[in-house]
Amino acid sequence: MAEKLTAVKGMNDILPPDSARWEWLEDKVRALMARYAYRNIRTPIVEPTALFVRGLGEVTDIVEKEMYSFEDRLNGEALTLRPENTAGVVRAVAEHSMLYDGGKRLYYMGPMFRHERPQRGRYRQFHQIGAEALGFPGAEVDAELILLADALWKELGLKDVRLELNSLGQPDERRQHRAALISYFETNADQLDEEAKRRLHSNPLRILDTKNPKMQALVEAAPRLIDFLGEASLAHFSSVKAILEANGIAYSINPRLVRGMDYYNLTVFEFITDSLGSQGTICGGGRYDYLIEQIGGKAAPAVGWALGVERVLELIREQGGAADLPVPDAYAIVPETSALPVVLKTLQALRALGVSVQMHAAAGAVADGMGSMKSQFKKADASGARFALIFGAAELAQGSVAVKPLRGEKVDAAQAQTLQPLATVALWAHSLRAGV
Ligand code: ATP
Ligand code: MG
Numbered sequence: 001m002a003e004k005l006t007a008v009k010g011m012n013d014i015l016p017p018d019s020a021r022w023e024w025l026e027d028k029v030r031a032l033m034a035r036y037a038y039r040n041i042r043t044p045i046v047e048p049t050a051l052f053v054r055g056l057g058e059v060t061d062i063v064e065k066e067m068y069s070f071e072d073r074l075n076g077e078a079l080t081l082r083p084e085n086t087a088g089v090v091r092a093v094a095e096h097s098m099l100y101d102g103g104k105r106l107y108y109m110g111p112m113f114r115h116e117r118p119q120r121g122r123y124r125q126f127h128q129i130g131a132e133a134l135g136f137p138g139a140e141v142d143a144e145l146i147l148l149a150d151a152l153w154k155e156l157g158l159k160d161v162r163l164e165l166n167s168l169g170q171p172d173e174r175r176q177h178r179a180a181l182i183s184y185f186e187t188n189a190d191q192l193d194e195e196a197k198r199r200l201h202s203n204p205l206r207i208l209d210t211k212n213p214k215m216q217a218l219v220e221a222a223p224r225l226i227d228f229l230g231e232a233s234l235a236h237f238s239s240v241k242a243i244l245e246a247n248g249i250a251y252s253i254n255p256r257l258v259r260g261m262d263y264y265n266l267t268v269f270e271f272i273t274d275s276l277g278s279q280g281t282i283c284g285g286g287r288y289d290y291l292i293e294q295i296g297g298k299a300a301p302a303v304g305w306a307l308g309v310e311r312v313l314e315l316i317r318e319q320g321g322a323a324d325l326p327v328p329d330a331y332a333i334v335p336e337t338s339a340l341p342v343v344l345k346t347l348q349a350l351r352a353l354g355v356s357v358q359m360h361a362a363a364g365a366v367a368d369g370m371g372s373m374k375s376q377f378k379k380a381d382a383s384g385a386r387f388a389l390i391f392g393a394a395e396l397a398q399g400s401v402a403v404k405p406l407r408g409e410k411v412d413a414a415q416a417q418t419l420q421p422l423a424t425v426a427l428w429a430h431s432l433r434a435g436v
Contacts, residue, residue: 010124057262094297103135121279327384
């Protein structure tokens, strides 16, 4: 046998029955987004590397060390597998002048790629669902997005998710804070680790995000951005908070919440759980009013968030919540191969009526009849179907199909007396859909 090939480290196959939980989550998201009038957008998985370098910032974890970048073998173009989707959405919005007739509310779902150390809740291919509102400057849209995320947690039955909030102010306020921060860290240079020293002049704000326990006290006492915010920034922040309070959304202010990308301003937020260990942030976002301009579009305000699908599903599992696993309504039992033409025709009609049916099929390397009735009933039972449809010789000779409940339900005896298989199943399908 040839050497076995396996998936790339940190990139997972999502298999049934687990994939049903993904579909369940995606269905919930689609329905919820529709209720908030957010529309689906799908951008390419590969983008020019420059989009992320310019959009996310050169001195961010993602751009510095997490991107899957490569050169197009044929034309030498610098390309990158998207590590996030906000930059791609913004590029598409600018490229297609989508804001010419007003703001747009958009959402996406899909795989993202970051070269990180794989562990629970952290993968190299992972999936995000994101919502972005572009062209709206007001705090009401920041709040709408937070309410949308909160509604999603409720819809999914999640508990114990807390909201942390901060304001990053505007670029000139950040510059003043940055200068104060640099001089503070310079005065305490002996307490900085290597990474912090490297970041001191390139991205001192990211030092606040350090996970180094030896630097916590230093970081704790650093000048706070909130003290540098002007009136307009504070008013925007107050409006967001007032709307959340009016809606009963609990939050806590985390002055050290800075987020991993450079593009944020004003409101930033994260939804966090304590149930997933150190990978506890399930969703993060904020305002990014300067990103569109940054990547060459016409300036427009914007705000959005992205959630990690793997972490959300893990949290649901952790909290004992379960998505309904799909089961067919019926399993078709086929004692003789000679019945197959009638069986497939009948099942086609049944499916057209909206009934889900799993057909028994010969299994194994070589077809050798359909298998014993006993083994077929075993499979019918294992499928989780509510009913078995038995296409036996006796039934077919009479032009009928037997309907046998597998989960202790009752079926109308009249169903068995119908003359045509199609009529039998049509009648049965009708009663099934009527909830009998
Ligand atoms: P972290 O601090 O955990 O690395 P982040 O700040 O890099 O997260 P974002 O870029 O804000 O994360 O992405 C939004 C969400 O996507 C995160 O809150 C998380 O739920 C999820 N996420 C980010 N990176 C990964 C990954 N490598 N594997 C799985 N999920 C991820
Ligand atoms: Mg990260």
